[in-house]
Amino acid sequence: MNKYDLGIVFVVTLLYFFVEMVGGLYFNSLALVTDASFMAVNLAGQLLAIYTSRLGERPPDKEKTFGYERAKVLSGLFNGIAVGFVLFYVLIDAIKRIATPQPLDADKVFYIAVIGLLVNAFGVWKLYRQSKEINIRGAFLLILNDLLGSVGVITATLIIRFTGYYVVDAFASIVMGLFILYPTVCLVKGSINILMEGIPTGIDVEAVANCIREKFDNGVKVKDLHVWALVPQKVFLAVKIRTNGEIYCRDEIKNLKVILRERFGFQEIYMEIYEDRH
Numbered sequence: 001m002n003k004y005d006l007g008i009v010f011v012v013t014l015l016y017f018f019v020e021m022v023g024g025l026y027f028n029s030l031a032l033v034t035d036a037s038f039m040a041v042n043l044a045g046q047l048l049a050i051y052t053s054r055l056g057e058r059p060p061d062k063e064k065t066f067g068y069e070r071a072k073v074l075s076g077l078f079n080g081i082a083v084g085f086v087l088f089y090v091l092i093d094a095i096k097r098i099a100t101p102q103p104l105d106a107d108k109v110f111y112i113a114v115i116g117l118l119v120n121a122f123g124v125w126k127l128y129r130q131s132k133e134i135n136i137r138g139a140f141l142l143i144l145n146d147l148l149g150s151v152g153v154i155t156a157t158l159i160i161r162f163t164g165y166y167v168v169d170a171f172a173s174i175v176m177g178l179f180i181l182y183p184t185v186c187l188v189k190g191s192i193n194i195l196m197e198g199i200p201t202g203i204d205v206e207a208v209a210n211c212i213r214e215k216f217d218n219g220v221k222v223k224d225l226h227v228w229a230l231v232p233q234k235v236f237l238a239v240k241i242r243t244n245g246e247i248y249c250r251d252e253i254k255n256l257k258v259i260l261r262e263r264f265g266f267q268e269i270y271m272e273i274y275e276d277r278h
Helices: 003-026 030-056 070-099 106-130 134-163 167-195 205-215 250-264
Strands: 219-231 234-243 266-275
Touching: 003 030, 003 106, 003 134, 030 070, 030 134, 070 134, 070 167, 070 219, 106 134, 134 167, 167 219, 205 219, 205 234, 205 250, 234 250, 250 266
Parallel strands: 234 266
Antiparallel strands: 219 234
C-alpha cells in the first residue's frame, strides 16, 4: 500500500473541509454542511487508516502472536459506526428543514461544491486500488460518498437557482445520507464478522470439507473444521483429519494444502492427522 498517496489525500481533504464547512455555515446550506460533516468523519477515518496501516506492519511479538493487522478491522468498524451517528443527525436535521425551508446563496454554494467534486474525485482515484484493505475501504467509501454528496449539492443548487425551491437542499441531504447507508452497513457487518471469527464471505465450509475428503485418499472423517480471517486478505483454516490407519506420506499432505490454498485462498492451513484406532 502506498502511504504517500493516503497522506496526500488526507492533506487535500483537510484543506477542502475548512472551505466547505465555513461556506456551508456562511451561506446557510444544509447540504454543504452535511457534506462537510461526512468529510470530518472521512478525515478521522483516513488518520486511523494511516495509523493502522503502520501498526499492521509490526511483526508478531510475545503479546500479539498473530501480529497487529486486526487493528485494520477496528479501523473499518470505527468508520462505519461514526458514519452511522452522523447520518442519524443529518436525517433528523433535514426533516426539520423540510418543514421550514431556509434560503441560501445557491451560486456561491455551487462553486464550493464544484471544488469539492474535484477534491473527492482526486481522493477516489488515489485510493481505489488500495480499497481492498479493510481499513482503507472505510476511508475510500467515505470519500466516494463525499463525491456523490458533491454531485447532490451541485444538483440541488442548480434546481434552487432556477426554481427557488429551497426545500431541495434538505432533500439532497437525505439522498446523500441514503447513498452511504448500504456500503456502511456492509462495512460494519464485515468488520464484526471478522472480529467474531465468522466464516469469511465467499467460503463454503462444506465445500472445504468435501475437497479434503476427495483429495485425501486415506481420510475417514473431517473434524473440528474452523475457518476465520485475520483480515479479509488473510484467511486461515484449522482442521483435524482422521485416517483409516493406512500409510500416508508428507507429500500427500503438502499437495492437499496446495489445492486448498489455490481453490479457497487460504493463507495458513493447520492440520492434525490422527489414525482411527477403533
